[in-house]
Amino acid sequence: MLKGHQSWIFEKKPKIISTATVVGPFEGQGPLANDFDIIHGDLYLGQDSWEKAERVLLEESTQLAIEKARLTKEQIQFYFGGDLMNQIISSSFAARTLSIPYIGMFGACSTSMESLALASFIVNHGGAKYALAGTGSHNASVEKQFRYPTEYGSQKPPTAQFTVTGSGAAVVSLEGDGPSVTSATIGRVIDMGITDPFNMGAAMAPAAVDTIEAHFRDLQIKPSHYDLIVTGDLSKVGYEIAEDLLKRHNIPMEETTYKDCGMMIYDYNKQKVQSGASGCGCSAVVTYGHLLNRIRKGDLKRILVVATGALLSPISFQQGESIPCIAHAVSIER
Amino acid sequence: MLKGHQSWIFEKKPKIISTATVVGPFEGQGPLANDFDIIHGDLYLGQDSWEKAERVLLEESTQLAIEKARLTKEQIQFYFGGDLMNQIISSSFAARTLSIPYIGMFGACSTSMESLALASFIVNHGGAKYALAGTGSHNASVEKQFRYPTEYGSQKPPTAQFTVTGSGAAVVSLEGDGPSVTSATIGRVIDMGITDPFNMGAAMAPAAVDTIEAHFRDLQIKPSHYDLIVTGDLSKVGYEIAEDLLKRHNIPMEETTYKDCGMMIYDYNKQKVQSGASGCGCSAVVTYGHLLNRIRKGDLKRILVVATGALLSPISFQQGESIPCIAHAVSIER
Numbered sequence: 001m002l003k004g005h006q007s008w009i010f011e012k013k014p015k016i017i018s019t020a021t022v023v024g025p026f027e028g029q030g031p032l033a034n035d036f037d038i039i040h041g042d043l044y045l046g047q048d049s050w051e052k053a054e055r056v057l058l059e060e061s062t063q064l065a066i067e068k069a070r071l072t073k074e075q076i077q078f079y080f081g082g083d084l085m086n087q088i089i090s091s092s093f094a095a096r097t098l099s100i101p102y103i104g105m106f107g108a109c110s111t112s113m114e115s116l117a118l119a120s121f122i123v124n125h126g127g128a129k130y131a132l133a134g135t136g137s138h139n140a141s142v143e144k145q146f147r148y149p150t151e152y153g154s155q156k157p158p159t160a161q162f163t164v165t166g167s168g169a170a171v172v173s174l175e176g177d178g179p180s181v182t183s184a185t186i187g188r189v190i191d192m193g194i195t196d197p198f199n200m201g202a203a204m205a206p207a208a209v210d211t212i213e214a215h216f217r218d219l220q221i222k223p224s225h226y227d228l229i230v231t232g233d234l235s236k237v238g239y240e241i242a243e244d245l246l247k248r249h250n251i252p253m254e255e256t257t258y259k260d261c262g263m264m265i266y267d268y269n270k271q272k273v274q275s276g277a278s279g280c281g282c283s284a285v286v287t288y289g290h291l292l293n294r295i296r297k298g299d300l301k302r303i304l305v306v307a308t309g310a311l312l313s314p315i316s317f318q319q320g321e322s323i324p325c326i327a328h329a330v331s332i333e334r
Numbered sequence: 335m336l337k338g339h340q341s342w343i344f345e346k347k348p349k350i351i352s353t354a355t356v357v358g359p360f361e362g363q364g365p366l367a368n369d370f371d372i373i374h375g376d377l378y379l380g381q382d383s384w385e386k387a388e389r390v391l392l393e394e395s396t397q398l399a400i401e402k403a404r405l406t407k408e409q410i411q412f413y414f415g416g417d418l419m420n421q422i423i424s425s426s427f428a429a430r431t432l433s434i435p436y437i438g439m440f441g442a443c444s445t446s447m448e449s450l451a452l453a454s455f456i457v458n459h460g461g462a463k464y465a466l467a468g469t470g471s472h473n474a475s476v477e478k479q480f481r482y483p484t485e486y487g488s489q490k491p492p493t494a495q496f497t498v499t500g501s502g503a504a505v506v507s508l509e510g511d512g513p514s515v516t517s518a519t520i521g522r523v524i525d526m527g528i529t530d531p532f533n534m535g536a537a538m539a540p541a542a543v544d545t546i547e548a549h550f551r552d553l554q555i556k557p558s559h560y561d562l563i564v565t566g567d568l569s570k571v572g573y574e575i576a577e578d579l580l581k582r583h584n585i586p587m588e589e590t591t592y593k594d595c596g597m598m599i600y601d602y603n604k605q606k607v608q609s610g611a612s613g614c615g616c617s618a619v620v621t622y623g624h625l626l627n628r629i630r631k632g633d634l635k636r637i638l639v640v641a642t643g644a645l646l647s648p649i650s651f652q653q654g655e656s657i658p659c660i661a662h663a664v665s666i667e668r
């Protein structure tokens with residue numbers, strides 16, 4: 001049901017009946033390692049290209065999520081997926097392997113919550129008995145496509161972020177047990193004129209705040225409704241800007257913990273990730289791994305995940321355009 | 335409501351209350367010229383790059399569709415859009431201009447019906463009062479990205495297709511008048527091993543037939559339910575393969591007219607388009623322009639539009655991969 005201008009309330013509270021997360025070696029050395037289902041030791045995942053390795057991440061997370069739900073892929077009606085590769089080819093190949101009717105999406109790093117929001121809407125309204133939502137990214141394929149191949153060894157400024165190698169998937173249904181998806185807010189494209197692809201956090205922060213503000217306005221609730229609000233991948237630089245903007249917009253965050261997935265997955269003291277983490281895989285594995293585990297354990301009751309996406313294109317960047325950004329928010333409750 | 339395994343029935347029959355189509359000069363010389371709202375004489379649309387011209391096509395079709403519905407953009411809750419450009423940047427920039435909450439999609443040339451299916455589902459179930467669906471393509475930006483810049487003047491084989499310069503958009507609502515969207519079938523990824531990007535029709539035909547078959551199985555109806563069934567952009571080569579496959583799969587098409595949008599927009603005698611037309615804009619402008627005009631005039635009563643998409647990526651192609659394809663079907667009735 002539409003609530004306010006851009007939000008949905010899911011009256012039937014669709015449940016996330018299973019999740020699966022698959023990450024690379026570097027993520028396996030970080031503080032959330034115990035929350036991931038599969039940690040690969042080889043960044044190539046036994047493939048002969050980074051793009052093929054990314055596809056395997058997505059295939060593994062989606063298949064494992066289906067398996068953990070004790071379902072077969074034939075029982076899943078729709079797969080909502082996307083990723084950062086041109087033509088979201090990793091997701092399309094995963095959809096080919098799964099052979100599940102497929103709704104391809106592109107929201108850059110906001111795809112985790114874009115796909116979860118739509119899967120939840122469809123399930124809530126009887127459009128599917130079981131829907132699968134998933135996304136992922138691979139550090140080397142993304143760096144190669146958007147910046148420079150990592151083999152070049154180019155130096156990065158402190159505002160740069162490190163793309164997560166990882167994929168997360170979730171099965172949503174009205175039947176079964178698990179945390180509930182209770183609402184979603186779909187974001188607008190916000191572009192404050194930032195053109196630096198090494199400072200995505202600053203570009204995305206205003207989009208995150210715009211969606212957070214819309215969420216509270218539409219649902220007529222306050223931040224204190226949640227134990228935890230997380231943004232997807234603003235990392236240090238973007239997080240500080242978002243904190244500042246939240247204050248300026250009079251969004252009272254005092255009683256709520258506000259964190260960013262991009263600051264949670266790596267250990268800043270030991271891992272050189274500049275501002276922090278980014279990528280479709282970032283909010284996906286932190287949410288579907290770490291945060292849902294905390295909800296399942298009873299450590300968290302209500303959270304709002306605001307996945308942030310820089311809809312950056314190397315071509316439009318080369319043509320002098322700034323970076324359009326977006327954020328989609330989904331609330332998850334025990 | 336889910337019907338069968340991969341289809342939705344829209345009980346409330348959401349209406350397409352307005353459509354708008356914008357095309358380039360070459361499409362304006364074809365047999366459907368009278369069905370388009372805006373025909374540009376300049377392929378650059380006054381911009382300094384093909385990509386920027388493509389963006390303008392999308393901005394114009396979406397804004398005109400809203401205007402023709404006698405609405406303002408503030409009254410539209412969600413924009414479902416996508417295109418063929420990497421990171422669907424044309425749609426994202428159009429979404430920035432519109433400032434409407436945005437759900438980015440990627441289904442290659444199937445995006446027209448992918449976005450209409452989702453917009454209709456959301457509207458049918460009260461998730462939006464007004465939703466906008468739109469897509470488009472530009473011949474020169476697409477050729478440059480997927481094959482060779484047209485300026486190279488490279489020769490093409492007779493199986494090649496000509497990408498439509500055009501954009502189509504539709505406003506969907508339960509309130510107002512217009513043709514109704516009654517059902518949708520979401521396709522699976524089908525890949526028969528074809529690797530030739532100059533023969534997309536052959537690659538996509540099996541996906542079209544798979545979705546058509548699923549549609550009739552799920553809805554328990556026969557092709558004769560429709561006056562017209564159109565595929566999106568198989569063009570001559572793919573159309574013949576689809577016709578043959580439909581026979582082999584015992585789908586009785588005798589009492590139904592079966593056509594392809596890719597064979598309708600250009601005049602084969604005067605326009606050199608090899609096998610025919612393709613691109614996100616192809617099924618979008620033929621459906622939202624020509625076919626809906628015929629429904630409005632009473633010339634057609636019930637149609638099934640099966641938009642076909644080759645989820646081709648230059649990178650995966652270079653890495654030896656075949657072309658994964660998909661098709662999404664939407665039924666529209668007077």
